[in-house]
Amino acid sequence: MPAKKAKTKPEAKKPAKKLRKVPFWIGFDLGGTKMMASVLDANYTVLGSARKSTNGSDGAAKGRAKIIKAIEEAIAEAGVDPKGIQGIGIGCPGLVNPDKGILIFAPNLGWTNMALRKLLQTKFKCPIAVLNDVDAGTYGEYVLGAGKGARSLLGVFPGTGVGAGFVYNGQLVMGRAISAMELGNILFPGTHIGSPVFGTVTLEDLTSRLALASQAGLACYRGQLPELDKKTEGALRSIRSKALANAFRSGDDAAMIMFRNSIRYLGMGVATVVNLLAPDRITLGGGLVEELPGLYLNLLKEEVEHYAIPELARGIKYSLAKLGGQAVAVGAAAWLRSSNK
Known part of the structure; x- marks a missing residue:
């Protein structure tokens, strides 16, 4: 006869983790490459996050599901009672309608007319603010970071694209029913085979991380950036900000030239904003700036002073964004809270 199996005692259930009953806000950064949800307390301290x-x-459709999942995971990671949610602020890449809470068009995602406010209100039953991601990042810097105490702040963030935001006397500069400050879409004379309008290139075509990566990939193919080619095989998706910065630090002529030209064009674009709006501070952020802060800070200032009206460029304070990867999340939540006062 087979031996009787010894009876085992059922494992004792672990007591459920006690959730903190505190008011909190969600700041959400919907980026072209990654998305991040952050749980923030009343002092904007990050209690938990999910990427x-x-x-x-x-x-x-999958994007919408990921957004909700990231928020749920961030709340769980923070260990807070979901009933304490006070609101969600979400910064999006591209054009938005803040009044209706719609992401109109995100060119680097291919998403159009996404009703984010309706989606999030239905799920989480709380106030929702939808704004452009660079507007959110700039507002965060204005309230809590590099622009604190300024009258007006221009935020410039070269990343997958090139975005800008402008805060004047505590208010984001936006259109009546649509976000504005599309710095990356300023048109320059010129052309390339991908130009949607023949005879023109956009500032983004010349200054974004994607533009630099495209040029670097071509230089790899031509044998001009051997170390970068060895590490990335010239693949566009692999040529990220850190890889580009390392190529610049290597001193290869091709990298030095493309960065110098890129920042010169960026200076032209920023000088245009200076001539129109005369900010008293300019803050720079984004992956490329974080990798090469000295280059961007010093060279951009030089180029803006070269191209802008001298009296308007004189006295502008330049700084690096202080909030880092949390700038958009913090700024979106801060804008929501200021709008609901």
């Missing part, structure tokens, strides 16, 4: 890859090519 996911955006993968815009997977489609808007």
Whole structure:
């Protein structure tokens, strides 16, 4: 006869983790590459966060599901009672309608007319603010970071694209029903085979991380950036900000030239804003700036002073963004809270 199995005692259930009953806000950074949800207390301290890859090519439906999942995971990671949620502020890449809470068009994701406010209000039953991601980052810097105490602040963030935000006397500069300050879409004379309008290139075509990566990939193919080619095989998706910065630090002529030209064009674009709005401070952020802060801070200032009206450029204070990877999340939540006062 088979031996009787010894009876085992059922494992004692672990007591459920006690959730903190505190008021909190969600700041959400919907980026072209990644998305991040952050749980923030009343002092904007990060209690917990969750990240996911955006993968815009997977489609808007999967994107919506990821947004909700990231928020739920951030709340769980923070260990707070979900009933304490006070609101969600979300910064999005591209054009938004803040009044209706719609992401109109995110060019680097391919998403259009995404009703984010309706989606999030239905799920989380709280106030929702939807704004452009660079507007959010700039507002965060104005309230809590590099622009604190300024009358007006221009935020410039070269990343996958090139974005800008402008805060004047505590208010974000926006259109009546649409976000504004699309710095990356300033048109320059010129052309390339991908130009949607023949005879023109955009500032983004010349200054974004994607533009630099494209040029670096071509230089790899031509044998001009051997170390970068060895590490990335010239693959566009692999040529990130850190890899580009390392190519610049290597001193290879091709990298030095493309960065010098890129920042010169960026200076032209920023000088245009200076001539129109005369900010008293300019703050720089984004992956490329974080990797090469000295280059961007010093060279951009030099180029702006070269191209802007001298009397308007004189006395502008330049700084690096202080909030880092949390700038958009903090700024979106701060804008929500200021709008609901």
